[in-house]
Amino acid sequence: MSIPSISSPSLAAAAAPLSSVEASKRLAAYTAVDRHVLPEDKIIGIGSGSTVPYVVERILQQGEERNRDRVFLPTGFQSQELITHAGLRLGDITQYSVLDVTIDGADEVDSDLNCIKGGGACQLREKVLAEAAKTFIVVADYRKNSSVLGTTFITGVPIEVSPFAHSTVLRSLRTKLGSPKAILRMGHAKAGPVVTDNSNFIIDAPFSEDVMKKPHELLAKIKLLTGVVEVGLFCNIVKAAYFGNQDGSVTAKLESGEVVQIEKGH
Numbered sequence: 001m002s003i004p005s006i007s008s009p010s011l012a013a014a015a016a017p018l019s020s021v022e023a024s025k026r027l028a029a030y031t032a033v034d035r036h037v038l039p040e041d042k043i044i045g046i047g048s049g050s051t052v053p054y055v056v057e058r059i060l061q062q063g064e065e066r067n068r069d070r071v072f073l074p075t076g077f078q079s080q081e082l083i084t085h086a087g088l089r090l091g092d093i094t095q096y097s098v099l100d101v102t103i104d105g106a107d108e109v110d111s112d113l114n115c116i117k118g119g120g121a122c123q124l125r126e127k128v129l130a131e132a133a134k135t136f137i138v139v140a141d142y143r144k145n146s147s148v149l150g151t152t153f154i155t156g157v158p159i160e161v162s163p164f165a166h167s168t169v170l171r172s173l174r175t176k177l178g179s180p181k182a183i184l185r186m187g188h189a190k191a192g193p194v195v196t197d198n199s200n201f202i203i204d205a206p207f208s209e210d211v212m213k214k215p216h217e218l219l220a221k222i223k224l225l226t227g228v229v230e231v232g233l234f235c236n237i238v239k240a241a242y243f244g245n246q247d248g249s250v251t252a253k254l255e256s257g258e259v260v261q262i263e264k265g266h
């Protein structure tokens with residue numbers, strides 16, 4: 001296995017000045033990798049979205065020796081490409097049912113480390129790799145750090161559904177579960193609905209603040225609808241969430257409830 005060196009052109013490009021949001025994503029990702037991707041970790045889950053490329057970038061910086069006997073499992077097509085283009089060894093969840101650590105992005109994280117995920121339509125595979133990991137870590141920029149879900153990510157809870165059941169699930173969400181504005185997610189630069197890596201559709205269902213304050217209850221209700229494959233509410237799974245801030249610090253929310261401020265350069 002040949003792993004690109006840190007001075008490769010792709011990493012040189014990545015070292016170019018970043019916008020403040022991008023810099024915050026990188027800061028969160030680098031901090032999380034430094035703290036949670038340890039030398040003894042061999043089976044590593046790589047999530048989806050625009051923050052995880054910085055996770056892979058930092059893992060590469062750990063060096064060829066450290067990565068030689070590691071296997072990386074993707075949460076979808078995008079992270080599969082990330083892993084293979086980085087020259088890292090690709091594995092599959094069907095070969096490894098226990099992961100040492102999974103690091104993923106999030107659309108919003110509340111005070112109790114509950115998350116909305118699925119902005120990129122990958123929540124089924126993301127949740128499988130999150131639950132299978134001994135340690136599940138979330139990385140995001142400061143915009144995702146919230147106290148109640150649905151405050152900043154307002155398009156709703158992403159719900160993966162079987163195409164066959166999408167209209168019945170939509171109806172139930174609108175008329176029984178209190179999401180009258182639930183809609184089928186449509187593609188951009190593609191006619192028709194978004195189709196997931198599992199050949200399913202996505203419904204985005206916004207709920208009131210009162211409902212979003214109890215994400216476990218909402219998750220249980222949505223999951224019981226026939227045709228729902230997975231819900232983009234992650235409850236009781238996250239061990240720690242790292243948010244890069246504009247001032248160069250990182251806020252870490254821990255499972256214990258502690259919130260730690262990591263100052264620039266530490």
Ligand SMILES: O=C(CO)[C@H](O)[C@H](O)COP(=O)(O)O
Binds near residue numbers: 051052106107123
């Ligand atoms: O859940 C996800 C995809 O389904 C992503 O992790 C989430 O959308 C965050 O992405 P980004 O890092 O681009 O903010």
